[in-house]
Amino acid sequence: MGIGSGTRCEYAIVGNSAAAIGAIESIRKIDRDGGITVVSNERHHVYSRPLIAHYLAGEVQEERMAYRPADFYERYNVETRFGLNVTRIDADGQNLILDDGSTLHYHRLLISTGSKAMRPPLKGTDLEGVGIFQTYDDARQIVSRFATDTKAVVIGAGLIGLRAAYGLQERGAEVSVVELLPRVLSRVLDARGSHLVQSILEKGGIRVLTGRSVAEISGRNGEVRGLILDNGATLECRIVIIATGVVPNVDLVKDTIIKVNRGIPVNQFFQTNVSNIFAAGDVAETFDIPRAGGMVNANWPNAHEQGRYAGLCMAGKMVQYPGSLGMNAVSLYNIPIVSLGIFDPESEGINQVDVKIRANLEQNIYQKLVFRDNRLKGAIFIGDLGYCGAVKDLIQDQSLVGIIKDSILEEKYQLYAFLRKKRQEKVEGKDVEWPETYSSPQRYQKSFNEESWTERERDERPWH
Amino acid sequence: MITKQKLVYCRPTLCSGCRICANACAVAHDGVANPRLGRIAIHQNLLERYEFQELCRHCEDAPCIDACMVGCIEEDEGTGIITNDDRCVGCWMCVMVCPYGGMRRDLAKQVAIKCDQCKDLSGPVCVDVCPNGALVYKEREDARVEPFFAGPTVA
Numbered sequence: 001m002g003i004g005s006g007t008r009c010e011y012a013i014v015g016n017s018a019a020a021i022g023a024i025e026s027i028r029k030i031d032r033d034g035g036i037t038v039v040s041n042e043r044h045h046v047y048s049r050p051l052i053a054h055y056l057a058g059e060v061q062e063e064r065m066a067y068r069p070a071d072f073y074e075r076y077n078v079e080t081r082f083g084l085n086v087t088r089i090d091a092d093g094q095n096l097i098l099d100d101g102s103t104l105h106y107h108r109l110l111i112s113t114g115s116k117a118m119r120p121p122l123k124g125t126d127l128e129g130v131g132i133f134q135t136y137d138d139a140r141q142i143v144s145r146f147a148t149d150t151k152a153v154v155i156g157a158g159l160i161g162l163r164a165a166y167g168l169q170e171r172g173a174e175v176s177v178v179e180l181l182p183r184v185l186s187r188v189l190d191a192r193g194s195h196l197v198q199s200i201l202e203k204g205g206i207r208v209l210t211g212r213s214v215a216e217i218s219g220r221n222g223e224v225r226g227l228i229l230d231n232g233a234t235l236e237c238r239i240v241i242i243a244t245g246v247v248p249n250v251d252l253v254k255d256t257i258i259k260v261n262r263g264i265p266v267n268q269f270f271q272t273n274v275s276n277i278f279a280a281g282d283v284a285e286t287f288d289i290p291r292a293g294g295m296v297n298a299n300w301p302n303a304h305e306q307g308r309y310a311g312l313c314m315a316g317k318m319v320q321y322p323g324s325l326g327m328n329a330v331s332l333y334n335i336p337i338v339s340l341g342i343f344d345p346e347s348e349g350i351n352q353v354d355v356k357i358r359a360n361l362e363q364n365i366y367q368k369l370v371f372r373d374n375r376l377k378g379a380i381f382i383g384d385l386g387y388c389g390a391v392k393d394l395i396q397d398q399s400l401v402g403i404i405k406d407s408i409l410e411e412k413y414q415l416y417a418f419l420r421k422k423r424q425e426k427v428e429g430k431d432v433e434w435p436e437t438y439s440s441p442q443r444y445q446k447s448f449n450e451e452s453w454t455e456r457e458r459d460e461r462p463w464h
Numbered sequence: 465m466i467t468k469q470k471l472v473y474c475r476p477t478l479c480s481g482c483r484i485c486a487n488a489c490a491v492a493h494d495g496v497a498n499p500r501l502g503r504i505a506i507h508q509n510l511l512e513r514y515e516f517q518e519l520c521r522h523c524e525d526a527p528c529i530d531a532c533m534v535g536c537i538e539e540d541e542g543t544g545i546i547t548n549d550d551r552c553v554g555c556w557m558c559v560m561v562c563p564y565g566g567m568r569r570d571l572a573k574q575v576a577i578k579c580d581q582c583k584d585l586s587g588p589v590c591v592d593v594c595p596n597g598a599l600v601y602k603e604r605e606d607a608r609v610e611p612f613f614a615g616p617t618v619a
Binding site: 018022048050051054059060064066067068300301304305308327329330331334336338340385387388389390392393411412413416417419420423425426427428429430 | 473514530531533559565605
């Protein structure tokens with residue numbers, strides 16, 4: 001499989017989004033003259049998929065959709081093959097066969113095909129005005145069909161569905177959301193958080209119908225006119241967005257020697273079971289830190305990070321990936337919503353957990369932390385982000401946080417003392433030189449002393 | 465390649481929690497004296513008597529660059545300073561991943577703001593204004609790893 005010395009290494013990347021860009025950037029940090037070819041079925045310069053909801057809302061204009069500057073590919077010396085599909089991977093001959101008949105030889109291949117939207121078997125999905133909401137072209141199609149005072153329906157109240165609904169409403173549409181499950185954002189929040197978000201949406205003017213499925217999409221002259229629900233009710237609408245969830249896009253590697261589970265399982269160096277074929281991003285099944293097992297964690301930060309690590313490994317610098325973490329951040333009506341890791345242990349059947357909650361539903365605040373074995377496993381922040389970055393860090397390195405359980409949400413001194421100790425060198429420096437006049441003004445004890453902590457833990461010494 | 469990058473370090477025992485740094489930062493960047501708009505944040509609790517400083521570490525392989533879905537957080541190749549620009553849409557992905565609390569939120573504009581080490585001025589204003597000398601602008605200690613340029617290796 002190896003290539004001879006002196007030969008230029010040829011990298012091929014399938015897909016052109018976060019993971020691909022991360023890989024290109026990190027390959028070029030190490031290998032300056034290897035050939036990189038990006039194959040993508042979309043014709044656009046790299047853009048950000050989560051941003052299409054903001055484009056739909058009219059917050060972001062067309063010229064600002066690019067994820068990287070216009071000269072990105074020239075600057076990184078990348079050959080682009082846009083608008084082409086890969087029909088087959090010839091793993092033995094190390095070739096990609098493209099649908100225009102050409103072949104592309106590679107030494108290292110990165111599969112970063114991302115997710116694909118599920119299309120439920122509904123009658124009327126071929127009507128004009130009905131579409132999924134995943135790519136820039138989808139968003140552009142919806143915008144082109146838009147007239148003010150349009151009525152729109154979004155099927156599916158997941159993250160994509162709600163962002164799409166919010167975007168449509170910002171543009172001036174009257175939006176309803178139909179969800180099969182009894183609550184919104186069931187993959188992102190727990191029941192209490194979902195109900196809070198649902199009330200936020202309803203206050204904002206989006207009609208939410210939970211526990212309802214769509215029987216049929218009806219239309220006239222090939223155009224969508226309405227929607228019939230399972231209880232016989234009809235909803236009049238001109239735009240229907242189907243957002244019933246995404247699955248890893250593994251079509252390319254189906255029935256090949258590359259193993260497929262839920263996604264493409266990879267090792268800590270992002271290799272699939274074929275050592276020179278790598279996978280990263282929403283298509284890869286990586287080690288999930290809080291669950292300690294394989295999991296597809298499809299989100300933007302993970303995808304770019306995984307692409308970055310995969311690129312280093314592809315170029316020969318084998319850096320171990322510590323693991324991924326399920327995380328989501330979204331802002332609806334200026335209310336931030338963040339969820340991290342195992343946020344709903346009951347639904348996953350994980351017991352022996354310790355849950356801390358701080359809620360003020362009148363002010364749209366709901367915070368939740370999930371502990372197990374004195375380690376943070378997951379969190380939800382709605383309304384008040386608190387110190388969610390530090391919480392994410394504590395989940396990611398799985399440090400023992402038993403003694404500060406109560407003080408994280410309250411943001412008490414104990415949390416800050418813990419964090420200070422954890423990051424002292426980074427924030428305060430090892431040997432900061434001080435002006436003589438300021439030498440040792442020991443005003444009060446601020447150190448983090450484990451012995452006193454355990455005393456306080458046992459309630460032998462009360463807090464003052 | 466980055467050599468001799470400088471960073472703002474804080475000395476917590478000298479900090480009195482006056483928030484002059486945060487005010488000066490907001491004045492230098494936004495023209496208003498509002499400590500909530502400072503790129504440096506000071507948490508203070510007079511009852512428990514602590515001050516805690518949150519400031520950007522301009523990390524190597526920064527998680528905020530990974531997280532930014534707009535692509536508006538960028539690292540300057542020469543200086544290593546990480547900045548964000550006005551394309552921000554306020555998705556709070558960067559706020560979610562920053563372990564140092566270096567990403568701040570401008571709630572009025574609904575955008576994320578972060579330290580740029582006052583690269584257009586002579587030096588970080590927070591360091592200049594700190595009356596206790598609790599902030600120091602010095603060469604970073606956790607030296608950035610030099611990228612090695614190797615030929616393609618055999619897997």
